[in-house]
Amino acid sequence: MKKGWKIGIALGVVTVLGVGGFFVLRSQGQAGSKTTYTTVQVTTGDLEKSVTGTGTVAMADSLEIKENFDITITAWKTSTGQSVNEGDLLASVDIKSLSNTITSLESQLSSLDSQLTSAADSYSTTKTVTSTVEGRVKQIFAETGDHVSDVEEENGALITISLDGKMKVEIDAGDLAVGDSVKVADGDDTYTGTVASVADGKAVITFSDAATAVDAEVSVTQDGETLGSGKAAIHQPVSITAQSGTVSKVYVSLNKKVYKGTSLLYLKNVSESAEYTALLEEREETYEALQAAKKILQNGGITAPQAGIVSEMNAAAGQSAAAGTALASLYTGSELEMVVQIDELDISSVEVGQEASIAMDALEDKAYTGEVTQISQIGSTNSGVTTYSVTLRLTADEELKIGMNGTATIVVEKVEDAVLVPLQALQTSKGEQYVWKKDDTTDEDAGNPGTKTVVTTGLSDETYAQVLSGLAEGDEIVIVRTATENTGESFPGGMIDMSGMMDMGGQMPDISQFSGMGGERPDGGGSVPGRQGGN
Numbered sequence: 001m002k003k004g005w006k007i008g009i010a011l012g013v014v015t016v017l018g019v020g021g022f023f024v025l026r027s028q029g030q031a032g033s034k035t036t037y038t039t040v041q042v043t044t045g046d047l048e049k050s051v052t053g054t055g056t057v058a059m060a061d062s063l064e065i066k067e068n069f070d071i072t073i074t075a076w077k078t079s080t081g082q083s084v085n086e087g088d089l090l091a092s093v094d095i096k097s098l099s100n101t102i103t104s105l106e107s108q109l110s111s112l113d114s115q116l117t118s119a120a121d122s123y124s125t126t127k128t129v130t131s132t133v134e135g136r137v138k139q140i141f142a143e144t145g146d147h148v149s150d151v152e153e154e155n156g157a158l159i160t161i162s163l164d165g166k167m168k169v170e171i172d173a174g175d176l177a178v179g180d181s182v183k184v185a186d187g188d189d190t191y192t193g194t195v196a197s198v199a200d201g202k203a204v205i206t207f208s209d210a211a212t213a214v215d216a217e218v219s220v221t222q223d224g225e226t227l228g229s230g231k232a233a234i235h236q237p238v239s240i241t242a243q244s245g246t247v248s249k250v251y252v253s254l255n256k257k258v259y260k261g262t263s264l265l266y267l268k269n270v271s272e273s274a275e276y277t278a279l280l281e282e283r284e285e286t287y288e289a290l291q292a293a294k295k296i297l298q299n300g301g302i303t304a305p306q307a308g309i310v311s312e313m314n315a316a317a318g319q320s321a322a323a324g325t326a327l328a329s330l331y332t333g334s335e336l337e338m339v340v341q342i343d344e345l346d347i348s349s350v351e352v353g354q355e356a357s358i359a360m361d362a363l364e365d366k367a368y369t370g371e372v373t374q375i376s377q378i379g380s381t382n383s384g385v386t387t388y389s390v391t392l393r394l395t396a397d398e399e400l401k402i403g404m405n406g407t408a409t410i411v412v413e414k415v416e417d418a419v420l421v422p423l424q425a426l427q428t429s430k431g432e433q434y435v436w437k438k439d440d441t442t443d444e445d446a447g448n449p450g451t452k453t454v455v456t457t458g459l460s461d462e463t464y465a466q467v468l469s470g471l472a473e474g475d476e477i478v479i480v481r482t483a484t485e486n487t488g489e490s491f492p493g494g495m496i497d498m499s500g501m502m503d504m505g506g507q508m509p510d511i512s513q514f515s516g517m518g519g520e521r522p523d524g525g526g527s528v529p530g531r532q533g534g535n
Contacts, residue, residue: 034482162234246269
């Protein structure tokens, strides 16, 4: 599996680091080693992090060819991979069997027409909407000529009824307690109210629903002292609705007392019953199947419904294919896509809309772009490693063909004009990152090659780290490297104890443990040995 993280710095943006000095001091620790100090200048540039995955080019859109009746293909007139135009003959069919199907569909259509006629005779297109409860009408949203669906979509009901004879208003509770008596004023009208509940510093006051309108501004007093004010609402509202129709008449008015069964509205143009609707849908499907069968008979076989590329031929010649079975499939349209596999360690960084660059194995001199359009929520596990499918919509040309393999690089994070330092300059001690900032002691004191300066880092790649605090553009820092004269190997961060090499079978140890980052990139995506997300 290819590694997921690939992080790079934008070329042409970062100013070349200026080398302020280079000199060698003999190490005081181990014979045969030397320490070098390089002065570089902190600069700015763009930094980005990306993940990679491989995939195969495919058409973004496809179409299955199927019929709503059994059909037998006698011979295919095309082949997989062939381009076809709308109307091109794809396959010949058994004409005798198709003719029998047409006769059967015509009989079904006639039967359905008879059933629809019977259902229509017993169906009424008008309806009287009645109250389902006893109460008082407090809101009437429906007016003559309104469509029921429009009124309910906007207001949630045709009419609202107050069930318990009470309105309510909420105010700050203060010293009020449940059961306390208050006065509620609505303009010139005053009602006796009762504290129904107190919670979270708010008191709900109930009072008569005889005349106060919904959303009317009312005030609450007690012993002549104003306690608060608010908008009136129905204490226990009941919504009256209907399935369909047009309002022909409204029988009630606001604040009218109604009872269960009281007529509220008269509707016209009420939709058909469920039975009638089901029969009508079945007739439409049967009619469409009949027309499709007649078209196949007229064309002498199955034709391409639109231009495309034949991707599959599923039905076997000489065998009957059941209704709804995919007979063939076409790639349609001009857009291409690629599905790449992204490691579970990296998938959380991928989002729909992110840009990707694609390198094709067969077109080494071409570069393509893409965009993330879909991320699978279900992973696939192989040998203990889980990956997720990510779909990219590609910007293609004539050279890019279906089935070509390529590698996509998805940019998941990017910073511009960031303060940058080489990773080799970073040191870690007691959980803090720091660098040696150049001062007058650099070439005199090998143990302290500058001023220790704590920094906070952000995004990083294999070469640079973004500095969020502690340094500024133009500052000079010192990179410390220690190397052995025997091997010529150079290690940043000071002296290296090589005494354990013989215990490692003569192989070089993992030098990441000696780097200034302690073997890790500052952003956590570094080169820790073993399975990882980074390069």
